[in-house]
């Protein structure tokens with residue numbers, strides 16, 4: 001298993017993984033991936049095995065993140081491993097790549113978020129050393 005930065009030739013396989021995590025992102029895929037490939041404050045790392053992608057992590061630099069004291073903060077924007085590859089250590093290696101990237105950008109803290117109901121993600125974050133700092137409920141209202 002190789003962990004490496006996303007490359008333009010990955011895009012068809014990357015589309016499959018990314019829309020598995022975020023089904024609503026399909027329409028904006030090309031725009032969002034173009035930003036990731038070209039913006040110095042964004043990065044994506046993929047896990048590749050025998051020429052196939054098994055997972056990815058997207059990471060950014062954010063000026064502020066809940067519970068953090070420093071700025072900028074490395075932020076896990078998206079983290080996904082295909083079901084048949086889970087619990088084999090790929091997710092951990094992807095996050096390590098994201099953390100190395102953020103450290104190289106001068107960050108001393110990482111942050112992330114997860115839906116309240118995604119208990120497996122909470123547990124996986126905890127195993128990787130991420131402490132829960134806040135719970136949030138989002139609201140909307142039509143005007």
Ligand SMILES: CC(C)(COP(=O)(O)OP(=O)(O)OC[C@H]1O[C@@H](n2cnc3c(N)ncnc32)[C@H](O)[C@@H]1OP(=O)(O)O)[C@@H](O)C(=O)NCCC(=O)NCCS
Nearest residue numbers: 079080081086087088089090091092114120121123124127
């Ligand atoms: C979260 C996710 C990326 C983890 O990927 P993974 O490749 O299975 O992770 P790893 O095998 O590297 O496991 C990392 C650690 O988390 C733990 N872990 C992983 N999945 C877990 C689960 N479902 N429940 C509890 N702990 C879990 C592992 O035991 C491991 O800890 P350890 O090394 O101390 O034993 C993967 O489960 C996934 O894609 N889930 C669906 C998408 C998602 O929820 N993403 C996160 C959104 S915030």
